[in-house]
Amino acid sequence: MTLDIWSPDPGTAGLPVMVWIHGGRYLEGDSADPHCDGAALVRGGVVMVSLNYRTGVEGFAHIPGAPDNRGILDQATALRWVQDNIAAFGGDPDNVTVFGQSAGAGCIAALLAMPSAAGLFRRAIVQSLPGTYFTPRLAATISATIAAELGTQPTIEGLSRHSRRALLDATHTVLRKMPSFLDACGPMALTPTPFSPVVDGELFPHAPWHALAHGSARGIDVLVGHTRDEYRLFATHLGDPITEEHLSRALTHLTPVPNGSTDYRTLYPTLTPAELHELIHADWLFRMPTLHLANAHHAGGGRTWTYELTWSFNTVEAASHSLDFLLVFGTLTAETIRNHPAARQNALEELAHVSHEMRTAWLTFTAKGTPGWPPYTPTNRLTRVFSSTPQTEPYPEDRSRRIWQSHEFTTLDLPATARFR
Numbered sequence: 001m002t003l004d005i006w007s008p009d010p011g012t013a014g015l016p017v018m019v020w021i022h023g024g025r026y027l028e029g030d031s032a033d034p035h036c037d038g039a040a041l042v043r044g045g046v047v048m049v050s051l052n053y054r055t056g057v058e059g060f061a062h063i064p065g066a067p068d069n070r071g072i073l074d075q076a077t078a079l080r081w082v083q084d085n086i087a088a089f090g091g092d093p094d095n096v097t098v099f100g101q102s103a104g105a106g107c108i109a110a111l112l113a114m115p116s117a118a119g120l121f122r123r124a125i126v127q128s129l130p131g132t133y134f135t136p137r138l139a140a141t142i143s144a145t146i147a148a149e150l151g152t153q154p155t156i157e158g159l160s161r162h163s164r165r166a167l168l169d170a171t172h173t174v175l176r177k178m179p180s181f182l183d184a185c186g187p188m189a190l191t192p193t194p195f196s197p198v199v200d201g202e203l204f205p206h207a208p209w210h211a212l213a214h215g216s217a218r219g220i221d222v223l224v225g226h227t228r229d230e231y232r233l234f235a236t237h238l239g240d241p242i243t244e245e246h247l248s249r250a251l252t253h254l255t256p257v258p259n260g261s262t263d264y265r266t267l268y269p270t271l272t273p274a275e276l277h278e279l280i281h282a283d284w285l286f287r288m289p290t291l292h293l294a295n296a297h298h299a300g301g302g303r304t305w306t307y308e309l310t311w312s313f314n315t316v317e318a319a320s321h322s323l324d325f326l327l328v329f330g331t332l333t334a335e336t337i338r339n340h341p342a343a344r345q346n347a348l349e350e351l352a353h354v355s356h357e358m359r360t361a362w363l364t365f366t367a368k369g370t371p372g373w374p375p376y377t378p379t380n381r382l383t384r385v386f387s388s389t390p391q392t393e394p395y396p397e398d399r400s401r402r403i404w405q406s407h408e409f410t411t412l413d414l415p416a417t418a419r420f421r
Contacts, residue, residue, distance in 0.1 A: 023102030131289025
């Protein structure tokens with residue numbers, strides 16, 4: 001594990017601290033990503049820390065004899081280091097905000113639910129929370145399947161005989177096969193990763209929605225949100241055209257109630273099969289888990305704020321997954337927009353304003369415990385919508401909210417007879 005630290009002035013004291021936990025499907029990613037350069041945030045008067053943690057088999061596979069969630073344990077270790085050492089860089093250990101996107105957001109939600117992480121941070125920003133947390137049984141089956149690709153057992157001894165490259169190759173082989181496991185293994189087979197945090201009942205006792213609703217993070221301020229077009233980034237890379245068969249599969253496996261087909265088709269009557277297919281995946285994987293986390297934290301007595309990013313710079317990817325963190329870091333460049341064949345008119349002129357608005361909100365939340373708009377409640381559902389002219393309004397995705405309002409997000413399990421074969 002390594003850390004990168006940006007400080008505007010190591011000789012000062014008491015600056016707010018932001019700790020970035022990168023995403024990457026629990027499978028990849030590192031703090032060297034140039035899109036996560038902390039310079040713009042640090043100019044706003046904070047100390048910023050980013051960290052590497054174990055990913056893939058090393059960080060998230062269930063292996064007998066090894067603790068689960070080793071990648072998250074790395075993050076907790078880094079946060080303890082921050083508590084002990086960040087004052088030497090000008091930071092205030094009593095004012096630490098963790099922020100992360102996608103898998104990074106999933107890890108932060110896990111930390112909010114873990115008793116052993118209590119006291120390591122004061123605030124949390126959860127960007128595009130994936131709604132996938134696994135039971136040990138599901139995680140063990142995945143590990144066994146990856147090990148079988150290597151001709152070994154899913155043990156410390158068996159897996160340690162193989163290089164990181166071999167482990168990664170075997171993981172990607174299983175990932176390519178996952179859609180064919182849907183009937184046996186349930187909706188996790190439709191995700192872009194074979195890994196997720198494991199709710200082991202001890203270190204990580206309950207899924208985040210349950211834990212937060214019962215007050216596990218009552219004393220932590222939480223800012224949580226998502227982009228409007230969360231699944232567009234994945235949909236544009238799938239290649240095959242979406243048919244009614246694809247849509248029917250999504251409606252059967254990824255909607256919260258048996259009449260999900262009626263709900264989605266009725267409430268979104270103008271969408272094409274491809275558009276509805278994308279929307280269902282966005283709701284199930286990111287948008288509704290994120291909204292439900294806000295509801296859970298409020299129910300548990302915590303102060304909660306929500307946002308949605310609707311601004312985009314091109315018409316192909318729209319307000320896609322990952323665009324929000326590029327705007328917060330200020331690393332979406334004018335050159336990228338100019339060179340994009342589907343760039344929107346006026347996007348270049350709007351970029352600086354939207355990026356500044358988001359970054360200022362994140363910095364204000366870190367420093368003061370409020371991002372600059374009223375807190376969210378399940379009654380008012382007030383949400384900051386980052387468009388070309390950001391404004392605060394009731395949660396915009398109300399049709400999807402109504403479809404999912406009675407659903408309870410929890411851990412994903414595996415039927416006893418299922419196998420990834």
